[in-house]
Amino acid sequence: MKAITRAIRPEQLREITLAALIVVVVLFFSSQIQGYFSGRTFNRVTASVAIIAVVAVGQTLVVLTRNIDLSVGSIVGFSAYFVGTQLANDNTLSPAFAIALAIGLGALMGAINGALVAYGRVPAIIVTLGTLAIYRTILVDMSGAKTVVVDALPQWLKDLPRTNLIQIGELDIRLMFGLAVFVVLVFQLVLVYLRFGRRLYAIGSNPEAARNAGLPTQRIVFSAFVLCGALAGLAGFMFLARFGTITVVAGQGMELQSVAAVVVGGVNIFGGSGSMIGAFLGATLIDLLEQSLIRWLRVSEFWRDALLGLLILLAVASDAVILNRLRRIWAQDGVSVQGKPVE
Amino acid sequence: MFHLPSALRRWETLLLAILAVVVLFNVTRSPFYLRIDNLVNVFELSIEKIIVALVMTFIIINGEIDLSVASVMGLAACVVARLHADGVAMPLAVLVALTVGLLCGAFNGFWIAYVGLPSLAVTLAGLIGYRGAARILLEDKSIGNFPEWFNALGQRPLVGPFPLALIVFFVMLIAAAIILQRTAFGRYVYVIGNNKEVARYAGIRVKQVKMRLFMASGLIAALAGVLLAARLGAVRGNTAEGFELDIITMVLLGGVSIFGGSGTLTGVALSILIILNLRNGMSLANITGNTQTGVIGALLILSVLVPNLVGRLRALRSRMRPATTGPTPQPAQEVEIS
Numbered sequence: 289m290k291a292i293t294r295a296i297r298p299e300q301l302r303e304i305t306l307a308a309l310i311v312v313v314v315l316f317f318s319s320q321i322q323g324y325f326s327g328r329t330f331n332r333v334t335a336s337v338a339i340i341a342v343v344a345v346g347q348t349l350v351v352l353t354r355n356i357d358l359s360v361g362s363i364v365g366f367s368a369y370f371v372g373t374q375l376a377n378d379n380t381l382s383p384a385f386a387i388a389l390a391i392g393l394g395a396l397m398g399a400i401n402g403a404l405v406a407y408g409r410v411p412a413i414i415v416t417l418g419t420l421a422i423y424r425t426i427l428v429d430m431s432g433a434k435t436v437v438v439d440a441l442p443q444w445l446k447d448l449p450r451t452n453l454i455q456i457g458e459l460d461i462r463l464m465f466g467l468a469v470f471v472v473l474v475f476q477l478v479l480v481y482l483r484f485g486r487r488l489y490a491i492g493s494n495p496e497a498a499r500n501a502g503l504p505t506q507r508i509v510f511s512a513f514v515l516c517g518a519l520a521g522l523a524g525f526m527f528l529a530r531f532g533t534i535t536v537v538a539g540q541g542m543e544l545q546s547v548a549a550v551v552v553g554g555v556n557i558f559g560g561s562g563s564m565i566g567a568f569l570g571a572t573l574i575d576l577l578e579q580s581l582i583r584w585l586r587v588s589e590f591w592r593d594a595l596l597g598l599l600i601l602l603a604v605a606s607d608a609v610i611l612n613r614l615r616r617i618w619a620q621d622g623v624s625v626q627g628k629p630v631e
Numbered sequence: 632m633f634h635l636p637s638a639l640r641r642w643e644t645l646l647l648a649i650l651a652v653v654v655l656f657n658v659t660r661s662p663f664y665l666r667i668d669n670l671v672n673v674f675e676l677s678i679e680k681i682i683v684a685l686v687m688t689f690i691i692i693n694g695e696i697d698l699s700v701a702s703v704m705g706l707a708a709c710v711v712a713r714l715h716a717d718g719v720a721m722p723l724a725v726l727v728a729l730t731v732g733l734l735c736g737a738f739n740g741f742w743i744a745y746v747g748l749p750s751l752a753v754t755l756a757g758l759i760g761y762r763g764a765a766r767i768l769l770e771d772k773s774i775g776n777f778p779e780w781f782n783a784l785g786q787r788p789l790v791g792p793f794p795l796a797l798i799v800f801f802v803m804l805i806a807a808a809i810i811l812q813r814t815a816f817g818r819y820v821y822v823i824g825n826n827k828e829v830a831r832y833a834g835i836r837v838k839q840v841k842m843r844l845f846m847a848s849g850l851i852a853a854l855a856g857v858l859l860a861a862r863l864g865a866v867r868g869n870t871a872e873g874f875e876l877d878i879i880t881m882v883l884l885g886g887v888s889i890f891g892g893s894g895t896l897t898g899v900a901l902s903i904l905i906i907l908n909l910r911n912g913m914s915l916a917n918i919t920g921n922t923q924t925g926v927i928g929a930l931l932i933l934s935v936l937v938p939n940l941v942g943r944l945r946a947l948r949s950r951m952r953p954a955t956t957g958p959t960p961q962p963a964q965e966v967e968i969s
Binding site for chain 1: 696742746747748749751752753755756757758759760761762763764766767770771868876879880883889890919921922924925927928929931932935936939940
């Protein structure tokens, strides 16, 4: 027992379980659906995972500090619509400018959230429930009920979703998916190796203690929200590239999807534990299940939400019940365990 | 230097002042405002939300949150519609819908009270899951054609100018005020919200109280959903979607702390009046529903931000003049329990 408990920590066990689950799901559906195990399935899943994964990375940063950002869906929509309008008006705008604009817009909206939470001391759930409505309102008022259409967009943007990074046999690794994986890995490294990353855990584990230990908690929470907004802005750009046609309701519901990915990925909703890899695997598992079940059961898409809700509940329940028991075993074996003890 | 009487510092007093401003503004802007049918209309358009806001007050004072209420409302409405379309008698359909709501609440309550999961996560799953169940029932159809008496209950006045839903609301408001302020159960709700551990050591059945609250939340949300179905006359899979934002805003603007333990029904009732009158005033001034939602969102943030800032300014002032004696002013947000 000791050998195992020394080799891996409970958090890593969560990631391994998720990865194993993904493999099981793929194998199971391969045996059930003809032509399931193919490049097409891979492309379909990666195309939608790419966007939600980037949002989930930002959400993880915020949730780690014991906060939550419910406004990300509105930020994604705002960024997609605003950048889309600019590009439609002026096809000569450079890609770099468009991406910078998307990220900058997102960061600005994230900064508003962060300032209210960190310096205004308003609970994050209140602030972001409010800005969820406010950002969307501004977008709807600004749009004048117009829609961004694919035809008006520049060619490079239309080509982007089909651009391959590399091709391995039948599998196309799309540029957008590559970008998402890059973002996940960079922020995973930030969490593990940078002082900023470690401080996020410290604040989430015990805000009071973190403050007493002299950490600039306000600044760190503020930064987490700015980064979350910036990533949602980037996701908005990816959303624009993928769908082309952007209405004012674009990105609606993404706040819940990202929270779902984060929670299923083993990030504690009360902060202090979790990883980017976990959130990414959570997003992947959810998407894979959704798309596979629809094809397998021939159930309508209307089943999607009911299954998603159940999945989140199972994830949270298993996290509380199983992981806490495991942590106790780990604790008995005398290994220091990151994360919170049982209540 | 003048000192405000303590009554003026209370959150409710501030709300009353805001309400007066909103009403005054409305009266001057529109000659139709004070007509009785407009005043009934003010309530009627959001009556289902304010019914649910009453039970949400209990839940938030208890230190929890229920994000799934709007989905339960939608699910109950869809159950009624689907059963009606399948030929089930209307009273039975309503009964089934209410039972479904109660079960949804019990399901939430079980995971929160007995397994100990965070209500934010459980009811978020509920928000998505129950909405999904509603969509499964109706897919993308819209079902209406309810019996005439059912529609009449939602759309016509029952007693004098008041429709059924409004009467239900006032009865529930009185019942809620009595339960919260005058019964042991009401005190338990506050004590648990203040400190769960202390409540447990004091012999309060914390799990039972929480379970009952969530069951009540499910049942009342379902009732509100049925009333909504009757008022609208037709139900879709997305009926009541997004209502949780308005409902939670009403409660928090009323001075109920999101961390639990404090808040009053008086405050919530005042904040309901403010939000309804604000929306009505904006409608009369031809401001779109979309902008109204944004304004309510801003109001939600300000309702916590302003007392915070005022509290900190006071703290700063008292630190700068240590010679002044007397009681330290309390931040406005900390409303007394009773």
